[in-house]
Amino acid sequence: MNKSEIPAAQKAALSLLLDDHKKVKKIFKDFEKEKDSGAKQKMVEEACTELTIHTKIEEEKFYPYLRDQNPEAFGDLLDEALVEHASAKELIAQLQGMGPDDDLYDAKFTVLGEYVNHHVTEEEDELFPKVISKKIDLKELAQEMESLKQELASTAVAA
Ligand SMILES: [Fe+2]
Ligand SMILES: [Fe+2]
Structure with a gap:
């Protein structure tokens, strides 16, 4: 999805999410090339x-807002999204309890990348276009998403 095509009412909120998607997709891509590098x-x-930060912003702000605005249009898509998040979180928890030399460490991360790619594609090809076609106004929500992101990022660094 191209940011320049997003109308003003959805631009800030969807851009925040698109930037996150781009960032994590790049890490998964780099991993395939550099997994033997020590990094x-x-x-x-x-x-x-x-x-973890991204799914929290979606689950605490973005998804509930859409469901509230139009449960018929978004309910099923958001239910699926939550199930996909749950699978990703399960793998994240496993990876965080492992070390890089453990069996299946690379495989778990690769599979996590496959889940994420699938999920991101659904958001960008189905959910976000629907948000735009249903003209959901996300201007105020975008500010809440941005401040939650900053709050979560600062605690992640402190941890
Ligand atoms: Fe998501
Ligand atoms: Fe997302």
Whole structure:
């Protein structure tokens, strides 16, 4: 999805989410090229932190707002999204309890990347276009999403 095509009412909120998607997709891509470089664990940790923050913003702000605005249009898509988030969180928790030399560490991260790619494609190809076609006004929500993001990012760094 191209940011320049997003109307003003949805631009800030969807851009925030699109930037996150781009960032994590790049980490998964880099991992496939650089997993033997010694930077592996750092990449896994960064992706897991980013994904944890991102799913929280969606689950606490974005998804409930859409459901509230139009349950008929968004209910089924959001239910699926929550199930997909749950699978990703399960793998994230497993990875965070493992070390880079453990069996299946690379495989779990690769599979997490496949889940994320699938989920991101559904959001960008189905959910976000629907948000735009239903003209959901996300201007105020975008500010809440942005401040939650900053709050979560600062505690992630402190941890
Ligand atoms: Fe999501
Ligand atoms: Fe997302």
